[in-house]
Amino acid sequence: MGARTKMPEPESERPDLRTAHVIVVANEKGGTGKSTLSINISIALLKAGFRVATIDLDTRQRTLTRFFENRHSWALTAPWEVELPFHAALDRGSSTDVRDNETTEFGAFAAAIADVEHSYEFVVIDTPASDSYLMRLAHSLADTLVSPVNDSFIDVDVFSRVHHDKTQRGQVAQYADLVLEARRKRKLVDQGIIDWVIVRNRMSSIHSNNAKQVNASLTRLATELRFRPAEGLHDRVIFRELFPIGLTALDPIEEAMRGGTLSASQSSARKEIDTLIDTLRLPERGRGFGHLQARHEWYERIARYYRDLGKTGTGY
Numbered sequence: 001m002g003a004r005t006k007m008p009e010p011e012s013e014r015p016d017l018r019t020a021h022v023i024v025v026a027n028e029k030g031g032t033g034k035s036t037l038s039i040n041i042s043i044a045l046l047k048a049g050f051r052v053a054t055i056d057l058d059t060r061q062r063t064l065t066r067f068f069e070n071r072h073s074w075a076l077t078a079p080w081e082v083e084l085p086f087h088a089a090l091d092r093g094s095s096t097d098v099r100d101n102e103t104t105e106f107g108a109f110a111a112a113i114a115d116v117e118h119s120y121e122f123v124v125i126d127t128p129a130s131d132s133y134l135m136r137l138a139h140s141l142a143d144t145l146v147s148p149v150n151d152s153f154i155d156v157d158v159f160s161r162v163h164h165d166k167t168q169r170g171q172v173a174q175y176a177d178l179v180l181e182a183r184r185k186r187k188l189v190d191q192g193i194i195d196w197v198i199v200r201n202r203m204s205s206i207h208s209n210n211a212k213q214v215n216a217s218l219t220r221l222a223t224e225l226r227f228r229p230a231e232g233l234h235d236r237v238i239f240r241e242l243f244p245i246g247l248t249a250l251d252p253i254e255e256a257m258r259g260g261t262l263s264a265s266q267s268s269a270r271k272e273i274d275t276l277i278d279t280l281r282l283p284e285r286g287r288g289f290g291h292l293q294a295r296h297e298w299y300e301r302i303a304r305y306y307r308d309l310g311k312t313g314t315g316y
C-alpha cells in the first residue's frame with residue numbers, strides 16, 4: 001500500500017488545471033459575510049500581483065458590484081494606485097417565468113466564466129444566500145469554496161445535530177448536502193477537488209467559552225464533513241466602514257489619516273486578512289514556476305490533506 005500511495009496518478013485521473021483557480025464564496029445562510037470576504041480576498045490577491053476576475057452572482061443585492069463601482073470612482077482621483085479586477089455582474093432575469101430566468105442566468109454565467117477562465121489566475125465568485133440551479137453549478141466549479149460562519153454555537157450545533165438527523169434538515173445541513181453533492185459531481189466530471197474552507201467571521205474579541213465550543217465543534221465536524229476550519233475575521237468597524245469608498249483595510253488608508261498611522265484594530269484587521277489568505281493555501285506562482293505548476297502543487301497538497309482526513313473521517 002505504501003508504494004501505491006507514492007505512485008503518481010495517471011494523467012487521465014488528474015483534473016485539467018490549466019484554467020483559473022476558482023474561489024467561490026458561499027453559504028446558504030444570509031448575512032454571514034460572503035460579500036465582505038469576497039471583497040477582501042479579491043483585493044488581497046490583486047495586491048499580491050495576481051490577475052483577478054470577479055463575478056457577482058447575487059443579482060438582488062449586488063454588494064460586490066457596488067463595492068467595485070465605489071472603488072472605480074475612488075480610483076479616478078485617488079492619490080495612490082488603486083487595483084481593480086475584471087468584474088462581471090449577472091443581471092436578474094426579467095421574465096415572469098422562473099425557468100426562462102434560470103436559462104438566461106445560466107447562459108450569462110457560462111459566458112462570464114468562459115470570458116475569464118483562461119486569461120486570469122483567480123476568479124472570485126460572490127453568491128446569494130439561496131439554493132438554485134445556478135448556485136449548484138457555481139459550487140461544482142469551485143476549486144476553493146469559502147463559507148463564512150458567524151461565531152455562534154447555536155449555528156454550529158444545528159449544523160451538527162441536523163446533519164445526523166436526516167429527517168429534520170435545516171438550512172446549514174441542506175447546505176452541507178449541496179456541497180457534498182457538488183463534490184461528487186466534480187469528481188465524476190474532471191477528478192477535481194473542492195477544497196472547502198469554513199471561515200469564522202465577526203468573532204468577538206472577548207474570549208468566551210462559547211467561542212471555544214464553536215471552535216471545538218468546527219474541528220470535529222471538519223473530519224465528518226471534510227472541510228478545513230479557518231480562524232477568520234473578528235467583528236471590526238473597519239470591515240464595514242470603508243465600503244462606500246470602495247476601500248479595504250489592505251489599502252494604504254494610513255496615508256489619509258492624521259499622523260499617518262493605523263489604529264491597533266486596523267492593523268489587526270490587515271493581519272487577519274493576510275492570515276486568512278495563508279490559510280486558504282491557494283496556488284501561488286513563484287520565481288521560476290508559473291500558474292500551471294502552482295495549480296498542480298496546490299492539487300497535490302490538498303488531495304493529500306483530504307486523503308489523510310479520509311483515514312480518520314466517515315468517508316464522504
Ligand SMILES: Nc1ncnc2c1ncn2[C@@H]1O[C@H](COP(=O)(O)OP(=O)(O)O)[C@@H](O)[C@H]1O
Binds near residue numbers: 031035037234235239
Ligand atoms: N468581520 C466583520 N466585522 C464587521 N462587520 C462585518 C464583518 N463581516 C461582515 N460584516 C457586516 O455584516 C453585514 C453582512 O455582511 P455581508 O458581507 O454583506 O454578508 P453576506 O454577503 O453573507 O450577506 C454587513 O453589514 C457587513 O458590513
Ligand SMILES: [Mg+2]
Binds near residue numbers: 058061
Ligand atoms: Mg452578499
